[in-house]
Amino acid sequence: MEFLIEGIRAVTWQQLLMYVIGILLIWLAIKKDYEPALLLPMGFGAILVNLPFSGVIDQTLQGGIESHGIIQWLFDVGIEASEAMPLLLFIGIGAMIDFGPLLASPSMFLFGAAAQFGIFAAILLAAFLGFSITDAASIGIIGAADGPTAILVSQVLKSKYVGAIAVAAYSYMALVPIVQPFAIKLVTTKKERGIHMEYSPRSVSKTIRIAFPIAVTIIVGFIAPQSVALVGFLMFGNLIRECGVLGTMSDTAQNQLANLVTLLLGITISFSMRAEQFVTVETLMIMVIGLFAFVMDTIGGVLLAKFLNLFRKNKFNPMIGGAGISAFPMSSRVVQKMALEEDPSNILIMHAAGANVSGQIASVIAGGMVINLVTNFL
Template identity: 75%
Template sequence: MDFLLSGILAITWQQWIMYAVGILLIYLAIAKGFEPGLLLPMGFGAILVNLPASGVLNQTLFGTEETHGIIEWLFETGIEASEALPILLFVGIGAMIDFGPLLSNPKMFLFGAAAQFGIFFTITVAAILGFDLNDAASIGIIGAADGPTSILVSKLLKSEYIGAIAVAAYSYMALVPIVQPFAIKLVTTKKERLIRMEYNPKSVTKTTRIVFPIIVTFIAGLVAPASVSLVGFLMFGNLIRECGVLNTLSETAQNILANLITLLLGITISFSMQAEGFVRIETLIIMGLGLVAFVMDTIGGVLFAKLMNLFIPKNKINPMVGAAGISAFPMSARVVQKMGLKEDPSNHLLMHAISANVSGQIGSVVAGGVIINLVIELLK
């Protein structure tokens, strides 16, 4: 009994807060269905790593003997030492993506770049607020709504806020259906949201589909070498999908591999959610800046579409499609489709939105690589 009481009395008020955070994440995953594959293991992991003398963390027993906790070992091996978990997840993501709609309508590539505006805007704001450049850059990438990229950037730039950044990135990924409609309506009129777009895709040859991931890898590697691990594994997954001779491996990457890595990544990142490093005012500021980045990325894509329409006499672009240029695939595309149908039940924008969305997946990882290279050069 004394042992139990001593354990309860050893809990700090910060740890009690983290238990509440963990339970909240689990509630959002189960009751609301917000990214359950990520938020549930993160929430449960937040509880595990904040138990007094938790066995999931490294401990020293009998004064000299050190035991290796499973979550700390996973973090050291899968994220800290090699960034393996977030990178391997991109193989599964690449295998899921069909670049056909994008290749048949190449102008949609522009939205993958335009919708990264919020990242650079937020980096500037974070730096003004006093964050170090490496931390500011890591915070800004939250706007891409791409958890693995956020984790990798913050890890490579050695940000001390990796836990808060990961939670913010995955939370806003889950909140895409709530945040994006609000942001879109801020900068569009009903008339603009009613713009109809006919979908007349051009045929894309198998050769083009196979060559595309190879070319993208070369270009990204030359422009932003730090993005090669992200873009390369994303494109490798897509090459498995499109080559036509590895169908079983493609299905494995899309399902078993992606689900397994997502599960492990969620509970592993909870290592950085220990109370002493997580419960501080900077965490709240980061959550707020992450929301700013996400909203501004959405607005940037919408405004770019409106700018393009100034130079298009006919067949104008529905500005909502620009919002799908963020990396939250395929959630953002579905949000745009749903909003389009709400305004006009016969207006189907899904394929246009998917084109912008897969472009955003490439845009976010390239932006992450560019940011890493720039920050490393500036800090030399």
């Protein structure tokens, strides 16, 4: 009988709190449809790794048996040793993205760059609040609005807050439809949100579509070498999509590969959600800084659009600047919805999509730049 209740006696209040957090993540995934492919396995994993003597992480079980847990093994092999899982996921993401709207209107790349402002604003805030430079940079990358980038950067920089950073990144990505309208309305007027933008679609040749991922990889390799793995895998996935001779492989990358890696990544990252590491004041601070990063991302893009309008006859609707964050395609849909609320005849979706896919590229470049800056600084 004593043997049966030993596990119950070993539970701490922090572990009980992690069960609640895990159930909350599962509820958000199922009930609210917030990033279910990530939040559900992360939530379930958070429960698993906090069960005493569960055997999913390396620990001494009842009876003195040494356990080599599967979740810790996946973390060691797939994330800590090689960063393989986030990088493989980028192949699937690249295969999903159509860069056509960006190639048809290259000026949209400016908004993707401006919408990374939240990264550097969050790094400064985290450093001000007392985090080390490596942890501050890892926390700031939540502003990339891209979960795999946040996981990869925080892991490369050996942050001890990988779990909290992953939860913050994916939670706020899921909450883009709530966070972004608030941020956009903070810095725009009703008149600005009602600006119409004409869309004259220009065809983008297959040659340009094929050349684009190759050129981006080479250019980034020279100017931001720490981004090569991130950008290269993203562009490789896009090249599979655009080449026209690997249709089956493109479908596999978009579906089976992306789904499988996402599933494993979600439950694997829960290794960093063990109670002793996760239930801290620092975790709460990271969640607050993450929200700050997302708001500042949006504001940065919107303010750039408003600045450019000072010199343009045909004005940008500043909301498309907010679509420059990497949360693809949610952010562009949010902008379109807001535009229709102001004027049912206002169609901004293609402009917003161009800014949105540029944000995907800009976020991974920014991630590499952060790694480069921090490693050189140290």
